[in-house]
Structures are given as C-alpha cells and as structure tokens.
Amino acid sequence: MLAAMSGGVDSAVAAARIAEAGHDVTGIHLALSSNPQSYRTGARGCCTLEDSRDARRAADVIGIPFYIWDMAERFHHDVVEDFVSEYAAGRTPNPCLRCNEKIKFEAVLDRALALGFDAVATGHHARLSDGVLRRSVDEGKDQSYVLGVLTREQLAHAIFPLGDSTKAEVRAEAARRGLTVADKPDSHDICFIADGNTRAFLADRLGAEEGPIVDALTGQVVGSHEGAFGFTVGQRKGLNIDRPAADGRPRYVLSIEPVSNTVTVGPRASLEVRSIVGERPVWNGPVREPYEPMTCTVQLRAHGEVYGCRAQLSGDQLHIELDAPATGVAPGQGAVLYDGDVVIGSATIASAI
Amino acid sequence: MGTAYLDHASTTPMLPEAIEAMTAQLGQVGNASSLHATGRRTRRVVEESRETIASAMGARPSEVVFTAGGTEADNLAIKGLFWARKRPRILISAIEHHAALDPAHWLAENHGAVVELLDVDEHGRVHPETLRAAIARDPGDVALVSVMWANNEVGTVQPIKELAAIAHEHGIPFHTDAVQAVSQLPVLFAESGVDAMTISGHKVGGPIGVGALLLARGVDPVPVLHGGGQERDVRSGTLDAPAIAGFAAAVHAAVARRAETAERLAVLRDDLIGRVRQAVPDVIVNGHPTDRLPGNAHFSFPGCEGDALLMLLDARGVECSTGSACSAGVAQPSHVLLAMGQDGLQARGSLRFSLGHTSTVTDVDRVAEVIGHVVERARRAGITSVSAS
Numbered sequence: 001m002l003a004a005m006s007g008g009v010d011s012a013v014a015a016a017r018i019a020e021a022g023h024d025v026t027g028i029h030l031a032l033s034s035n036p037q038s039y040r041t042g043a044r045g046c047c048t049l050e051d052s053r054d055a056r057r058a059a060d061v062i063g064i065p066f067y068i069w070d071m072a073e074r075f076h077h078d079v080v081e082d083f084v085s086e087y088a089a090g091r092t093p094n095p096c097l098r099c100n101e102k103i104k105f106e107a108v109l110d111r112a113l114a115l116g117f118d119a120v121a122t123g124h125h126a127r128l129s130d131g132v133l134r135r136s137v138d139e140g141k142d143q144s145y146v147l148g149v150l151t152r153e154q155l156a157h158a159i160f161p162l163g164d165s166t167k168a169e170v171r172a173e174a175a176r177r178g179l180t181v182a183d184k185p186d187s188h189d190i191c192f193i194a195d196g197n198t199r200a201f202l203a204d205r206l207g208a209e210e211g212p213i214v215d216a217l218t219g220q221v222v223g224s225h226e227g228a229f230g231f232t233v234g235q236r237k238g239l240n241i242d243r244p245a246a247d248g249r250p251r252y253v254l255s256i257e258p259v260s261n262t263v264t265v266g267p268r269a270s271l272e273v274r275s276i277v278g279e280r281p282v283w284n285g286p287v288r289e290p291y292e293p294m295t296c297t298v299q300l301r302a303h304g305e306v307y308g309c310r311a312q313l314s315g316d317q318l319h320i321e322l323d324a325p326a327t328g329v330a331p332g333q334g335a336v337l338y339d340g341d342v343v344i345g346s347a348t349i350a351s352a353i
Numbered sequence: 354m355g356t357a358y359l360d361h362a363s364t365t366p367m368l369p370e371a372i373e374a375m376t377a378q379l380g381q382v383g384n385a386s387s388l389h390a391t392g393r394r395t396r397r398v399v400e401e402s403r404e405t406i407a408s409a410m411g412a413r414p415s416e417v418v419f420t421a422g423g424t425e426a427d428n429l430a431i432k433g434l435f436w437a438r439k440r441p442r443i444l445i446s447a448i449e450h451h452a453a454l455d456p457a458h459w460l461a462e463n464h465g466a467v468v469e470l471l472d473v474d475e476h477g478r479v480h481p482e483t484l485r486a487a488i489a490r491d492p493g494d495v496a497l498v499s500v501m502w503a504n505n506e507v508g509t510v511q512p513i514k515e516l517a518a519i520a521h522e523h524g525i526p527f528h529t530d531a532v533q534a535v536s537q538l539p540v541l542f543a544e545s546g547v548d549a550m551t552i553s554g555h556k557v558g559g560p561i562g563v564g565a566l567l568l569a570r571g572v573d574p575v576p577v578l579h580g581g582g583q584e585r586d587v588r589s590g591t592l593d594a595p596a597i598a599g600f601a602a603a604v605h606a607a608v609a610r611r612a613e614t615a616e617r618l619a620v621l622r623d624d625l626i627g628r629v630r631q632a633v634p635d636v637i638v639n640g641h642p643t644d645r646l647p648g649n650a651h652f653s654f655p656g657c658e659g660d661a662l663l664m665l666l667d668a669r670g671v672e673c674s675t676g677s678a679c680s681a682g683v684a685q686p687s688h689v690l691l692a693m694g695q696d697g698l699q700a701r702g703s704l705r706f707s708l709g710h711t712s713t714v715t716d717v718d719r720v721a722e723v724i725g726h727v728v729e730r731a732r733r734a735g736i737t738s739v740s741a742s
Contacts, residue, residue: 026664067664114734115661 433574
C-alpha cells in the first residue's frame, strides 16, 4: 500500500496504523511545486521543504520506505490553473476537492496501481468500508465533503484509516508512537497561495481591472472593484460600497459576471436559493442513481450547513430542491449528497436560484 | 533476502585496514598542534598518514592538505585559486560534480567570476581542442581550469594529462576532482601534471568526513577557512587524527590492490551490462564505451522514470542511484546527461549501478533477476510530469 504523507500528523498516524496492521507500506510525499519555497512557508501549509522533512522523519520512525513523488506539473495544471480559470469564469472552486479528485486519487493512484500497489491511504478524516464513504466520528474534522467527488472506482482503491478516531485521539496516538509531528498545527487555507492572500494571487494572474458593483434592487452602480474574480457569492465584507443601500440593510454578493466584470450585490433575502443545478455528477454511494426524485441531505461547501433536499438526476445534470432556503451558494463549489452520514453522490454547482 | 548494494560511488564500505587504523586512534587523546608528548604522538600519526597518502598518490607529503572531505577540497581549490589569481574566467567542465560547479557559479554571482562551461561529447568527454579554444579567447584572464578525472555519474574518464598540459602552456593552474578515480584507475599526482587534486576518504574505503586537496608546490589558494593556520596556512582547523589515520590506511590498501580490483570489477560490470541488455533490449548504456570507471554502469531506460525504477529495485533489495541532483527532494534531470546531449525525458529514466570492493556476482545475479520485471512495471507507470491530461 502507498501512504500519502503530507508531513502532518494525520497522514503520519494513518501510515503508522496500516503498517502496524501488517500491510506492506511505502510512504510518499507529493512535491507539488518545483520551487517549494514559493509555496506557503511555516507550519500551516502542505507542500514546503519542512513538511517533506517531517514526512520523511515520520516514515523513518514508522520504519517504512519513503520517497518523494514529483507531481508539480500535474498539480499546476489540474489544480492551480483550474483554480485560476474557475475564478476567471466567475465561479468559486474548492482546490482541495480538485486535488483529491485529480492528484491524490487519479495521478497518484494510477501511478501506484501501475507500480504494483493495491491502494492509496491518506490521513483524511472520513470512514470508508466496503466502498461506502461516511462522515468521520469527529464531526468537526470530518472531510467526507472533499472526498465526495471520488468515483466508486477511486474509492475502491482508497483507505482512510482515521475515520473512527477524533483528531484529539490522533494527536495522542502520534505522541505515543513517538511521531514528532504530534503537536504540529493543522493546515489551513490554500497551500499554493504562499501568503494566504487569495485576491492578490488572482490579481497577479488575472490582472486587476476596475469594474462596477451594481445593486440588484435599484440597478444603480454603488461602488467599484479591482476585478470581479476577487469575490465570492454570499460575501459581505470588503465590498467597498460608497453609500448605504436604499433599504439601509447590508449588501451581499449575489452574482459575478466575468465578461462585463460586474459584481451584483443585494440584500440577504436575495441570496436565498432553493433550487440548485449541478454538473459532472458522481454517483458513488450505496444507493441507485435517482432518476426519480430522492429524499436526502446536501452539503454545499466545506464545513457548511446540511440541508434536507430532493435530488434527481437528469442527463448530465443533478437537480437539487432544498427543503429550506440556503444562502451563499457559489457556483464552482461541490454539492455533496448524504443519506445520514453516508455519502451517496456529488456534483459541481453550476447555478442556483 | 540479502541486499545487493550497488551504490559504491555514493559511499563504499570501510576497508578492515581503515577501521583498524581509525579505531586505534579513537581512544587516544591529542592535538597534533600541541607541543607536548601527547601532541607529538598525535602529530606523528598525522604525518605518517600524510606520507602514506603522498606515497600512494605519487605526491610529496607537503603537497597533501587535509580537509573534511571532497566537497571542502573542491571549494578550496576553486574559490581559493580564483581569489589568488585575481582573474575573472573559470573554465570548468559542464559535467562536474555540484561540489565543483556550485562554487564556480557562486563566485560568478557574488565575486564577479565569469564561468565558462567546457562542453562534452555524447560520451561525456571534454576534448582537448575545446579547452584550447576556450583558453585562446583570452589566455591572460583565466583564473583556473577544473575538469574531473572520472565522472561520478556516467563514469567517463577525462584526458587529464593532456588537458593539464594545455592549461600549463599558458601558466594556468589546473584542478581535478579525482574522488571517483583513486581506487579504480592509476592516479598519480605529479605524473598527471595537475596543480590541485581532490581526493576523498569514504569513496576509497576510508571514513566519511575526511579528504584532501593535493596542492603542488607554489600553488597557494586563498584559504576558505581561517583560524589556527594548520595545513600550510591553507586550511585551518584541528586535524582529525583518527579519520586521517583511517583515510591513509584506506588509500594505501585501495591503491595497492587497485589493478586487481579494477580488473575484477570490469568483468562484473560487463556481465551486469550484458544481462541488463538481455532483459531490456532497448536499454541505453551511457558514458564512454571503453574509457570509463571499471565499477560504473549507467543506463537510460526509455519510457521509465528513474525514481520509479529506484523504488521498485529498493523493494527488491537492489540499491542503486538515479545519480541526479536532489534539490528539495524533487529529482531534476541530470546536468551530466543533459550536457551529453540527452533530452530531459531520457535523462529522467536513468540509473547508476556502481560496484566496489565488496561486490560479487551475487549482486549482479540479483539485478539480472529483477530488472526486466521492474522496467516493465515502471513503464506502465510512465513518466509523471508529461502525462498531464
């Protein structure tokens, strides 16, 4: 088995557990930039030189072979460029989800299978048994949402050894096993944006071009911005609106129109959506594809709220009707369907009204 | 399952003579610079070691400057001679070890040096005409020439005597890194005509962390390490008597047995190449067909990634090297293979097997047994960086 080791505590304990269970385990660390310093430095990222040393040290303690796999070009192409072009198109991508789909469980998995490995293990907090993906017992740390894009075939070769443990248990176990990463801080934010400033990162790549902020209720231009890509549907802060709205209520981003470089804002009520159309549906759960409406729940962003809904597949689209209105539903994010804590499928949000 | 250790060019096991000589000193106290009896005893160990190395290398004892290894000796030669000569141009082969190339590039970035890389042919050889032409562009402004005796990756042997003679026509000092050559080729310092020569302990069966720069009389590099003025004032620092004793014993034994070892290794190496070719008919053997280190076999496996091959072989008890520089853990295509005209893809699918004094036919058998299957698997995995969809 191949254990993908980020240099963090979770993947180290995951590798240790499968090695202890008697599997023949090889650790790998993914080099995601050919110039590692250009990515986040310090303890928060997932692709720095320090992280690769931490991963190697953990592999040595566990007693497994360890190699670094150069995935920089694939990562740049499939995750970083995709991230930029999604923003350019007015959507809000989730790069972690994309990295799981395209890097960890495609590029890495394909290579692992070709080289004779049976499966790829990661330190994600999610349960997986008999091909059924479920939420972690640690609800606060659950990562089943970012794994919801994986196909049945991908899940068949995935192992998530941490799903039955809380983060606190994982940390305690790391300390017990003598893994030096036991108290390393969790990673946050986007690993390939060195300073955490997404807007500046995008401006560098897409160019800053001034455009109008328009109030949806009045049609008036109420402010200006330095590039529509810097906004996310549902965003309230940093709008740079010159005057108070006519109704005196706070304004939220309702939509982003990249061609005219226009950001439309409106009151919270206008943000509410009940009907979502998803594209690129993936059906990976233990239930049949719902060609008739099916009652289930849906999560619309990482660590987001869960909504009751009815979901139905038609052609290449997944239609989701929410039981209660949701706000801040951004095209580009994943919609992951659950039955209780079991993942049953997912799609990328294309539109919502 | 035993392990077939075929990475002697990275480091080779210590010879029994070296272990004995070194351990005999480890329990002794003494600074070779002290004036009392204990110091004198230690100095005697160091000076006898110096004489042993000088005699094995065809040099005078006073020409041996001990360092903490090959990298330090290369740095001392290149930086020290550049500073001493006060001229801008450094002529250095494109296939040097990073211990020589990087100091030269560092001098270019920080001290106004102009680094001119000497091209090599497809076998990795520097042609005398190449050096002649490079010097001729302005013989008066060359600080030094540096060309390694034998390449650490592909094993190609350079025409050092001829190259040194060309440099000397213009009074230019010539440095050679002979780290890989000493235990496998006849290497004699004075006879070769070079002015400075790097040698290393752990490549010849001595301890890691000790080496020497052989410096001809009248060649005085500016020191890199300043301090107590040891080693002709060229390399300060308390002498490491135990390591030096082990180093000397290793050089003595390796040179004494060199002809016999080289002959034995060449037979094993040719057997290895033949059997790899049999298992993988489209394999490419890199380096010079005849003028190469007897213990070196270097291959490119088309369609494979060197890293994948290395991992699969490691899992089957065969230890070798991709020979590529490992910056930040990400394998870069070898600058040596690129300089020899290989494309980056082919260079990435390369492996070095290096044999040494403990190698036997069992090691070759192990490679022959697994290489076909391993290459087949690695081919299936392909080359990551270009398979982006």
